[in-house]
């Protein structure tokens with residue numbers, strides 16, 4: 001059983017990713033490529049180099065050591081080309097301003113448990129726990145098989161935030177051990193889902209129906225103005241949740257631009273520069289669609 005995973009962030013004191021105060025462990029790698037992704041560093045499974053132009057003093061030390069032409073001088077400025085970078089790490093050794101950094105670290109089960117246990121007193125005081133997120137945690141199934149029983153033996157509540165994308169057998173093998181599933185529903189129309197995320201949604205919808213019968217599931221809906229915020233989309237989510245013969249709730253996640261800087265650091269183009277966050281009033285209108293159908297909706 002694989003004992004390691006590539007972790008790109010361990011976020012403490014989170015109050016939006018499950019009940020109570022939580023530690024969120026973000027694992028790298030995702031089968032989707034959402035236009036609005038706020039964690040673009042999560043998409044690639046391997047550790048990656050990122051570049052921060054604000055702190056770069058233009059000394060050129062990285063240029064001299066890079067054998068792959070991943071850094072170049074353009075109009076007297078350093079330009080980083082992520083697609084050519086092999087993450088060899090040579091430039092990190094010579095960059096005195098830490099403008100070149102590596103995101104993602106291979107960690108063992110014991111190392112991750114050690115980090116999680118630092119927050120244990122917050123879990124017991126708030127009925128919180130740990131949430132595995134990403135990327136898509138299912139891609140690290142062996143790691144999760146190994147770590148989740150150990151956390152539960154220690155009395156820690158374990159949740160997973162998932163895109164729901166994967167063959168049922170593989171998906172179920174991982175999520176069956178979880179206490180709570182935070183299940184993303186990004187767009188109900190499969191053609192649009194493909195256009196926005198790079199995959200169709202049939203597998204996701206099927207998995208949503210099956211898993212919510214077995215496990216406590218909260219559906220998480222990102223709200224992206226001009227993309228998936230048509231009333232019809234939410235009405236279809238209501239129809240789906242009403243088809244399930246048990247109670248489910250939704251979290252509505254308003255679009256934000258916090259991830260914008262990360263695209264720059266990765267040398268990637270930001271996909272939605274024209275999109276603004278939805279207003280509180282618009283979010284409330286969407287929440288009302290669910291409340292009217294007796295589905296609990298929280299704006300998080």
Ligand code: SF4
Nearest residue numbers: 066085086088089091
């Ligand atoms: S980590 Fe990337 S940018 Fe840095 S020296 Fe290696 S290939 Fe070049």
Ligand code: SF4
Nearest residue numbers: 056057059060062095
């Ligand atoms: S070594 Fe660091 S500070 Fe110097 S040019 Fe490269 S990124 Fe900038």
